[in-house]
Amino acid sequence: MRVRPLIPALPVVLLTALALGCRQPAIPPPSLTDGDGTSVGTPELLGPGLWMVPGGGGNSAVFETAAGVVVVDPKFASSWHDLAAAIRTLTPKPVTHAVVTHFHDDHASAALVLPPEVEIVAHEFTLREMRAWGYLRADGDGPPVKTRGHTGFLTLFSGADGITLLSPGPAHTGGDSFVVFHRARVIHAGDVFPDTVPPIVNIEGGGDGGHFAATLRTIATSVKDVDRVITGHGRVMPFAELTRYADFMTLLVDYVGREMRMGRDKAQVFRALQVPPAYAGYRLERLFDTLDEIDRSLRPRWQRVF
Numbered sequence: 001m002r003v004r005p006l007i008p009a010l011p012v013v014l015l016t017a018l019a020l021g022c023r024q025p026a027i028p029p030p031s032l033t034d035g036d037g038t039s040v041g042t043p044e045l046l047g048p049g050l051w052m053v054p055g056g057g058g059n060s061a062v063f064e065t066a067a068g069v070v071v072v073d074p075k076f077a078s079s080w081h082d083l084a085a086a087i088r089t090l091t092p093k094p095v096t097h098a099v100v101t102h103f104h105d106d107h108a109s110a111a112l113v114l115p116p117e118v119e120i121v122a123h124e125f126t127l128r129e130m131r132a133w134g135y136l137r138a139d140g141d142g143p144p145v146k147t148r149g150h151t152g153f154l155t156l157f158s159g160a161d162g163i164t165l166l167s168p169g170p171a172h173t174g175g176d177s178f179v180v181f182h183r184a185r186v187i188h189a190g191d192v193f194p195d196t197v198p199p200i201v202n203i204e205g206g207g208d209g210g211h212f213a214a215t216l217r218t219i220a221t222s223v224k225d226v227d228r229v230i231t232g233h234g235r236v237m238p239f240a241e242l243t244r245y246a247d248f249m250t251l252l253v254d255y256v257g258r259e260m261r262m263g264r265d266k267a268q269v270f271r272a273l274q275v276p277p278a279y280a281g282y283r284l285e286r287l288f289d290t291l292d293e294i295d296r297s298l299r300p301r302w303q304r305v306f
């Protein structure tokens with residue numbers, strides 16, 4: 001769920017560029033010692049040939065197919081060594097594919113250190129962002145990176161090994177993929193459902209608070225034959241929790257749309273929201289930030305930096 005520091009507003013970029021003689025600040029490559037201070041945890045078996053591996057970044061899914069292993073969200077670059085070791089305790093098969101739910105470093109930066117034969121699969125937007133942030137090897141820096149992009153729907157493999165990637169619209173970022181493991185009746189939601197907490201809406205990364213609830217609801221109503229959901233950072237939950245989370249986001253979006261009228265004080269409005277008892281157990285520490293991100297999402301693009 002981590003987000004890179006915000007890119008400064010345009011005038012600041014221009015002034016800085018002028019002061020530096022128009023040199024673009026270089027984005028440092030992901031560090032092999034960078035992380036969130038947590039360790040790669042013990043794999044949890046979710047169904048035939050499907051495990052969830054927590055810690056060391058976002059929750060990873062490890063899925064064994066006839067031909068090899070698919071990893072969904074391979075975590076920080078610094079966590080790959082431990083995640084690969086955990087996978088070896090489950091199966092001797094090689095990793096053939098890394099599916100990435102979105103471009104944030106705690107889910108995606110291990111792409112830089114994956115074996116070259118691994119194909120990286122993600123939404124086209126996510127692949128573009130991963131390249132921009134330096135999570136894909138540059139051309140000429142070893143063998144070419146194998147990537148496969150999609151723009152909303154992609155099926156991998158067939159029969160019992162079948163996986164479906166779905167991207168109904170922007171939410172946490174501009175290229176979030178949900179990943180359905182049909183055999184195990186499980187879906188990986190990435191950070192569109194990070195845990196029972198208000199989500200980050202990474203507006204600068206294409207996220208959209210105004211569409212967030214609709215994206216969740218499309219998944220909740222259209223995906224059949226799924227019992228459980230792997231969250232971005234929390235526990236594995238019953239699939240019905242995704243509908244409750246969509247309702248929670250609808251509540252927040254409706255509240256901001258109704259209450260944030262011209263001239264009203266944002267801090268006062270956000271603090272006045274009473275979250276109903278239906279969401280007892282939700283940890284609300286970042287509620288203010290999510291409301292602010294929804295507010296900025298609902299504004300015209302030129303007003304979002306304020």
Ligand SMILES: [Zn+2]
Pocket residue numbers: 001002102104172191
């Ligand atoms: Zn994220």
